[in-house]
Amino acid sequence: MKYVALIIPVLFLALFAxxxxxxxxxxxxxxxGIKEAAPLVLSLxxxxxxxxxxxxLFEQSGLSGYLTAFLSPAFRVxxxxxxxxxxxxxxxxxxxxxxxxxxEILAEYGADSYIARCACVAYGSSETVFxxxxxxxxxxxxxxxxxxxxxxxxxxxxxxxxxxxxxxx
Amino acid sequence: MNAIFxxxxxxxxxxxxFTNPNGFLSAMLSGGEKAATLSLSLLAVYCVWLxxxxVMEQSGLSGKLAGCVYPLAKRVFxxxxxxxxxxxxxxxxxxxxxxxxxxxxxxxKAVKRFTDAGNHYGADMLFVLNATSLQLLxxxxxxxxxxxxxxxxxxxxLPTLISTLFSTLLGAILVYLTRSRK
Numbered sequence: 115m116k117y118v119a120l121i122i123p124v125l126f127l128a129l130f131a132x133x134x135x136x137x138x139x140x141x142x143x144x145x146x147g148i149k150e151a152a153p154l155v156l157s158l159x160x161x162x163x164x165x166x167x168x169x170x171l172f173e174q175s176g177l178s179g180y181l182t183a184f185l186s187p188a189f190r191v192x193x194x195x196x197x198x199x200x201x202x203x204x205x206x207x208x209x210x211x212x213x214x215x216x217x218e219i220l221a222e223y224g225a226d227s228y229i230a231r232c233a234c235v236a237y238g239s240s241e242t243v244f245x246x247x248x249x250x251x252x253x254x255x256x257x258x259x260x261x262x263x264x265x266x267x268x269x270x271x272x273x274x275x276x277x278x279x280x281x282x283x
Numbered sequence: 284m285n286a287i288f289x290x291x292x293x294x295x296x297x298x299x300x301f302t303n304p305n306g307f308l309s310a311m312l313s314g315g316e317k318a319a320t321l322s323l324s325l326l327a328v329y330c331v332w333l334x335x336x337x338v339m340e341q342s343g344l345s346g347k348l349a350g351c352v353y354p355l356a357k358r359v360f361x362x363x364x365x366x367x368x369x370x371x372x373x374x375x376x377x378x379x380x381x382x383x384x385x386x387x388x389x390x391x392k393a394v395k396r397f398t399d400a401g402n403h404y405g406a407d408m409l410f411v412l413n414a415t416s417l418q419l420l421x422x423x424x425x426x427x428x429x430x431x432x433x434x435x436x437x438x439x440x441l442p443t444l445i446s447t448l449f450s451t452l453l454g455a456i457l458v459y460l461t462r463s464r465k
Contacts, residue, residue: 121380126335133342140338147337151329154388155322162321167314168291174310175295176302210317217427225433234428234439238421239447243414249387250394250410261407264457265414272415272450279442 158252165248169207178203192274197223198233202273205236206243206266213237228280235276240269328384336373336389345369360397360405367396371409378417386413404462411454416447 133140172178182203186196194202198219205212216237223229243265251258299307339345349369356372357363370393377385390413397405421443428436 122382125382129335129339129342129344132344133338136342138338138341143338143341144334147334148330150333150337150388151326154329154333154391155326158325158391159318159322163315163318164288166318166321167311168288170310170314170317171295171299171307172291174306174313175298177291177295177298213423213427216424217431220427220431220433225428225431226435230428230431231439231442234421234424235442235446238418238424238439238443239416239450241414241416246410246414250390250413251406252391258403258407258410260461261410261414261458264407264454264461265411268411268415268450268454268457271453272446275449276442276446279445280439283438283442283445 158249161248161252162245165244169211169244172207173204173211178207194236194273194277195229195232197229198236198277201233202236202240202270205240206269207245209242209245212242231280232277235280236273239272239276241265243269325384325387329388332382332385333388335385345373348373360402360408362397362400362402362405364396364400364402367393367400367402367405370396371405374409375412375417378413379419404458407462408455408458411458412451415450415454417451418447419444 130140133143178200182200185203186199189199189202190196201212201215201219204215216233219233220230243262246265247262296307299310336345349365349372352372353365353368356368360368360371362368370389374386374389374393377389390409393409394406397403397409421440424439424443425436428439
C-alpha cells in the first residue's frame with residue numbers, strides 16, 4: 115500500500131522534469147491549462163445541480179426507502195443481503211451518501227462480517243452513474259439513455275456476482 | 284433523462300406533500316448546496332489536472348503517448364480523431380490508477396469531441412467504461428474498513444476486482460451489441 119502513495123508525486127516530478135528538459139515554459143503552460151478549468155465547471159454546473167437536487171428529493175422524500183423495502187425480497191432471491199439493498203440503490207445516485215452508508219454498515223455489522231464485505235464489494239464495483247451522466251453528457255443536446263441503462267444493469271449484475279464471490283473468497 | 288426527471292420529481296414531491304411538506308424546499312436547497320460545493324471541489328481538481336495535462340501536451344509527451352495507444356484505442360472507440368482517442372485513453376488509464384479527479388476533465392473533453400463528430404458509439408463506450416468502475420485498488424473502501432477495525436482490510440480486493448472487471452466487460456459487450464448500424 116505504501117508504494118501507491120508514490121504514484122502521484124512521482125508522476126508530477128517526472129513530467130515537470132521532462133518538460134523542463136524540453137524547454138517548456140512551466141509557469142506559462144500550467145496557467146494556460148488552469149484557464150480552462152472555470153469554463154468547464156460552469157458548463158457542467160446546471161446539469162450537476164439538477165441531478166443533485168433530484169437525488170436529494172429521491173432520498174429525503176422517503177422514495178428510496180420505499181423502493182428499498184419493495185425490492186429487498188427480490189434482492190434476497192438474487193443472493194444480495196437485504197441489509198445492503200439500500201446501498202445498492204443509493205450508489206448510482208450519490209457518492210457521498212453511499213460512502214456514509216457504507217461506514218454505517220461497517221460499524222453496525224462489524225468490518226469483517228459477510229454483510230460488511232458484500233457492502234464493500236458492492237460499493238467498490240459500481241459507480242455513481244447519474245453523477246457521471248450529469249458531468250460527461252452535460253451540454254450535449256441529445257440525451258443518451260441507452261448507455262445509462264447498460265451501466266446500471268452491468269453494475270447491478272456485478273453486485274450479484276460480488277455477493278456470491280464473498281461467500282468463499 | 285427528461286422522463287426520469289419528471290417521474291422521480293413528481294413521485295417525491297407528492298410523498299413530501301403527504302408526509303413532510305416543510306421538508307420539500309429544504310431538500311431541494313440542500314441539493315443545490317451540494318452542487319455548489321461539488322463544483323468548487325471540481326474546480327480545485329481541474330486546476331491541478333488541467334495544468335498537468337497542458338504541461339504534458341506542450342512538452343510533446345501527449346503526442347508520443349497518443350501515437351502508441353492510437354492503433355488499439357481507435358478500434359475500441361471507432362474513431363479516427365486522434366486527439367479524442369488520446370483523451371479517452373488517458374481517461375481510462377487515470378481511472379485504472381485511481382488518480383482522484385484526473386479522469387473527469389479528460390472524459391468530458393473526449394465525450395464532447397466524439398459527439399461533435401457524430402460518433403455516439405465512442406461516446407457511449409467511454410461513458411459505460413467510466414460508469415462501470417475500473418479502479419484497480421479500492422482505496423476508499425480499504426481505508427474505511429481499516430477505520431472500522433478490520434483485521435484483513437484488503438481481503439475484499441479480489442472479489443471487488445473480479446466483479447468490477449465483470450461489470451466493465453459486460454457493459455462494453457452490451458454497448459457493442461446494441462450499437463446502431465448505419
